[in-house]
Structures are given as C-alpha cells and as structure tokens.
Amino acid sequence: MFPTPMQYGQRYSMLVTYSLIAANVAVYLVLVAGGGPFYTVLAQTGSLFFAGAYWQVFTAMFVHFDIFHIGFNMIALYYFGRLNEISYSRGEYLAIYFGSGLLGNALSLFLLPSFVETGGASGAIFGLIGSYAARNHSAVNIALALVYAGFIFVESSGPGVNIYAHLFGIAGGFLLGLLFTRLRPPE
Numbered sequence: 001m002f003p004t005p006m007q008y009g010q011r012y013s014m015l016v017t018y019s020l021i022a023a024n025v026a027v028y029l030v031l032v033a034g035g036g037p038f039y040t041v042l043a044q045t046g047s048l049f050f051a052g053a054y055w056q057v058f059t060a061m062f063v064h065f066d067i068f069h070i071g072f073n074m075i076a077l078y079y080f081g082r083l084n085e086i087s088y089s090r091g092e093y094l095a096i097y098f099g100s101g102l103l104g105n106a107l108s109l110f111l112l113p114s115f116v117e118t119g120g121a122s123g124a125i126f127g128l129i130g131s132y133a134a135r136n137h138s139a140v141n142i143a144l145a146l147v148y149a150g151f152i153f154v155e156s157s158g159p160g161v162n163i164y165a166h167l168f169g170i171a172g173g174f175l176l177g178l179l180f181t182r183l184r185p186p187e
Helices: 015-034 036-042 046-050 056-062 067-087 090-108 122-135 139-155 163-183
Strands: none
Touching (some): 015 036, 015 067, 015 090, 036 056, 046 056, 056 090, 067 122, 090 122, 090 163, 122 139, 122 163
C-alpha cells in the first residue's frame, strides 16, 4: 500500500527520524524526572506565551503528557518519518516537520482558551502525513493518508488535545510538500 525504499530504488538513512524520536524521548524523560514545573516551562499555554514565554511554541512539540501519548506519537513519527525521508531531502523533511508543528502551535494560540496547556509532536507528525499525500498524490495514497490521519485524529481527541495543531499541521505539511515537490526537477 505505502511505498518502500526499494520501490524508489533508493538507499536511505533514517538519521532525521531517529534523531527526532531520540529528542522526544529525552525531553519526555526530563519531564518525568522534573515534574510539573518543567511542564509549565516547556508545554504551550497561551497566557504564558503572550506574557513572553515565546519558546513554548517550539518546545511544546517535544512535550508529551504520558507514556501512551509519546508511544503513539513515536510510532506515527517512525512510520511517516520513514516515508518522508524517502521522499524529501533532510532539509526539506526538517522544514516540513518543524514548519508544520510551529504553524499548528502558533495558530492554536488564537483558538484555544489561554489557560489550556498543550504539547505533543502530533502537529508536526500530521505535517508529515500531509507532505506524504502531497508527494505521492495518487487518489489511493491520499485516501490512505487521510484514513490514517482520521484514525489518529479520532484516537487523540479529548481533553487537553490540541486539535488545531493537528488540522493546521496537516495543511502546512501538505502545502510544504507540494512546494518541495514542484521545486524538484523532473526525474
């Protein structure tokens, strides 16, 4: 259903994906050890962001609230990260990942109540899903990516989940994927 590196005739490294997974796990371990004060500093809260904690729009992409949160996100990052490392250069992949995550977090600041604490890599991961659909834009691939995104969206809905980061993340990833795909010379 989804392409493998062999279908592209490429050997590839998963350096970026493994590095992002390692960074997320490292931050999670720091948060578990440090507790509430660390979450307050690193998770995104509108009231703190607008009071000057501007780093939160970035650091919140690495904040996970429990083992299931990080577990599901890292499985999705591994899967869609692998597909993006096949399809894009390292720079493009990082631009998609961080661009989508930042866009989702930044826009959600204006849509969520200012006291809501949010975090997670899912906005950036949704960006990887969107960019995969943009690069491999057959009807079947787009449908499969959207079904998977819909599953993640439903599974991760509930209190404290930043659905706006998901929505803007997938849109940002799709647009960046289209841009990078169109900028690439014909093969």
